Amino acid sequence: MKKALLAFTFILIAFNSTFAQDFCSKYYPMKEGSSFTYDIYNKKDKLDGTTNYLVTNVVDQGGVTQATMQIKYSDAKGKQELDSDYKISCTGKGIKIDFISLMPRQMLDQYKDMDMEIDMTGTDIELPNNLEVGQQLAEANVVAKMNMSGIKMNIEVNTIDRKVLSKETVTTPAGTFECYVLIETIASKTMGANIQINSKTWLSEGIGMVKNETYSKKGNVNSKTVLAKFSK
Template sequence: MKKLLTVFTIISVFASTVYSQTCGYLLLTNNAEVEMSMFDKKGNPSGKAVYKVISSNGTEAKVLSKVFNEKGKELSGGEGTYKCDGKNFSVDMKALLPGEQAKSMNMKDMEVKSNNASIYYPTNVSVGASLPDNEFTAETYAGGMKIMSMTLRVTDRKVEGKESITTTAGTFECYKITSNQNIKAIFNMSIQVTEWFSPNIGVIKTESYRKGDLFSSTLITKISK
């Protein structure tokens, strides 16, 4: 089985709306683009995910995402909806699909039907807070016939502390958020995820563990607007 890479959506600064003080995320800004590099369990580069805003009114945006392997070959692509209501920033949960799983859900000549589940990040984060559980379901069809179904559950989300993270994109003050993820498809897999979230910047870094061992990681490496 190929290694799976948990790809988290990146979020960042300034949206010119009435919510500008609480919804200032880059991926609510027209033409903004974010690059997140992916690494395997040994820290070797295994690809990247690129997110580009194709339309936004400041509180809701359509974002084009593409996943590439370590040689630069595009594996998958799709559109997601990003929203902010002044209290929470929400992202389509399909943005959390591992790279190989996303590839299988977005192949040409296939239709994907999914629910509208989103994952939420509060605009005012606090250490010790528990965040809501979330569940995403999807079915893939070819020629009108269902060929695969998948469920992704994210549970036990908790803000564990604060840390500073430095990348090629800059230095960010982050909240450390842990969660459990369970994927049910043609196989079942459970992983433990730690992400570093910078308010008004977004998810800067992630680490995924399986049975206590590092499984994969991601790191924001480029921001442009």
């Protein structure tokens, strides 16, 4: 269960750390076939895994563009541990992500096999196009209430304290980029397991995330994600 919660939290971070396209959103992909690869390092600065993103489908309807993002995570040995997707919608002022689609398919399939009822509520995560230093960003929340033969369990994930901190230049294996620096806290809890992740993301117009770091409550770096390559 804790591993599933970690996967759920990982996708939330991934959403706030993705890419860009040239039309609807400055910081999220709406071009089918765009792909991005990120290398993830642990607190000892050793390679922990690789995440691949691919825009698999884009639909324009009623002034709204919706893209389906496929995400695959493999560990340092190349073993795939997560395969899921989520949906992003854009109206031209920015983007929203469907909170329901954030729940990993593998997690939902596992509960379905267990004949478990799941009720999800929440607030879509938003990122506007007009970012500026000092800007406060809207918070988000996802709650999954589960019931299996009278046994109840809740998963709650809150994305809070979202803010545009500064502008910086960042270099990764994919190049050098001018970035906005975004900070936020993702707090997750279920069945007595509480996870709090403080996150800092370097976001570049036309590319999206080029770097992300997560920190412990004491401010130590827990993980680092850097853009290794991209194609759009």
